[in-house]
Amino acid sequence: MAALTSPRNTVQRVGDVLAFPVKAATTIHQGGLVVLDAGHAAPGRVATGLVAVGRAEHSATAVAAGDALVEVRCGIFKFANSAAADLVAQADVGADCYVVDDQTVARTSATNTRSRAGIVVAVEPDGVWVQIGLGL
16 A cells, blocks of 8 residues: 555544454353454463453353454453462562463463463552453
């Protein structure tokens, strides 16, 4: 395509809330950590190759791949902290944390079996604040 020779109305998509097609036979619950699994939204879980995209703004269920959409907000959210040796600590602020499930994050990838959730922003007694979104 050639360079512009006149003004163009370039359409914009605001990046803090995005809609993704839901993976087949999947339910995503409002408030849950959402990942992309081969391009389709799914609840966070232990697996490699997933891309954490944010928090579900509403619940959604798909029977077939893509027959439902879920709106996902990127940002900083508080999730449950893992336990024992995988507990995220204050010393981990600024480091990556990893998906355990759709409400829990951990300090390690468990020997490369978990996907990255995002960056630890703060740690409190009742959870971990994690910055999540595409491109982080």
